Amino acid sequence: MEKRRSDCPALPPGWKKEEVIRKSGLSAGKSDVYYYSPTGKKFRSKPQLARYLGNSVDLACFDFRTGKMMPGKLQKNKQRLRHDLLSLAKGGKPDLNTTLPIRQTASIFKQPVTKVTSHPENKLFWERRLKGLQSSDVSEKVMRTMDLPKGLQSVGLDSSDDTLLRAIASALHMGSSPITGQTSVAAEKNPAIWLNTSQPLCKAFTVTDEQIREQELKVHQARRSLEEALMADGLARAAENTREMQEGMTA
DNA sequence: AGATTCGGCGT
DNA sequence: ACGCCGAATCT
Numbered sequence: 001m002e003k004r005r006s007d008c009p010a011l012p013p014g015w016k017k018e019e020v021i022r023k024s025g026l027s028a029g030k031s032d033v034y035y036y037s038p039t040g041k042k043f044r045s046k047p048q049l050a051r052y053l054g055n056s057v058d059l060a061c062f063d064f065r066t067g068k069m070m071p072g073k074l075q076k077n078k079q080r081l082r083h084d085l086l087s088l089a090k091g092g093k094p095d096l097n098t099t100l101p102i103r104q105t106a107s108i109f110k111q112p113v114t115k116v117t118s119h120p121e122n123k124l125f126w127e128r129r130l131k132g133l134q135s136s137d138v139s140e141k142v143m144r145t146m147d148l149p150k151g152l153q154s155v156g157l158d159s160s161d162d163t164l165l166r167a168i169a170s171a172l173h174m175g176s177s178p179i180t181g182q183t184s185v186a187a188e189k190n191p192a193i194w195l196n197t198s199q200p201l202c203k204a205f206t207v208t209d210e211q212i213r214e215q216e217l218k219v220h221q222a223r224r225s226l227e228e229a230l231m232a233d234g235l236a237r238a239a240e241n242t243r244e245m246q247e248g249m250t251a
Numbered sequence: 252a253g254a255t256t257c258g259g260c261g262t
Numbered sequence: 263a264c265g266c267c268g269a270a271t272c273t
Contacts, residue, residue, distance in 0.1 A: 025257050045266050
């Protein structure tokens with residue numbers, strides 16, 4: 001059987017694309033698209049391709065069927081982002097179960113996920129999504145972990161400090177309203193039912209002046225290193241943009 | 252065994 | 263309507 005395997009310019013050199021027409025059955029006439037790595041491994045879906053390429057290639061705009069980059073193909077994420085931002089602008093409180101300050105376009109990263117089918121409500125999902133998230137540099141090395149003051153206690157099934165801290169960070173990032181924790185006593189006994197979704201899963205707490213002073217010191221230090229990082233990033237971006245422009249001129 | 256092919260589920 | 267992937271079928 002004749003195979004028409006064509007080069008795929010949108011992918012790294014050596015990758016081939018193939019389209020085979022179905023010739024029988026109910027779906028006769030439809031086609032399937034496959035890609036072949038430089039080593040010959042066959043790929044039959046975008047997720048499979050993304051898993052293999054990891055963060056080395058951003059497939060967010062890649063159209064699997066045509067094999068081309070489609071600059072306007074981010075609309076699946078855009079719609080959700082629109083919804084979140086609009087409801088936020090109308091004065092509504094963000095639901096921390098679904099709205100998080102992390103990238104929603106992360107299909108390009110290798111992140112094993114546990115699918116939860118047993119629980120009737122969605123209360124536990126965000127807890128899982130935050131679990132194990134860590135700040136990292138471009139080489140994906142963990143930079144450092146954070147620690148948590150005594151006196152903060154988690155409510156819920158995942159009671160690790162790690163997850164709780166990320167939950168609070170999310171709440172601080174998203175909301176304009178104060179973070180009080182779960183004030184309902186009922187929530188402590190059965191968070192799955194009595195959870196206040198615009199508050200993180202921790203018990204109510206108090207903050208001392210001493211803790212505030214310590215934190216101000218940390219923030220000053222952090223700001224300085226952030227400033228350096230942003231400067232470096234800005235230079236890198238500027239370089240990349242001018243390179244893309246030049247490529248566009250000669251195309 | 253691996254490769255090919257279509258069905259069919261989920262969105 | 264289509265992407266994705268399981269599994270029947272072919273070699």
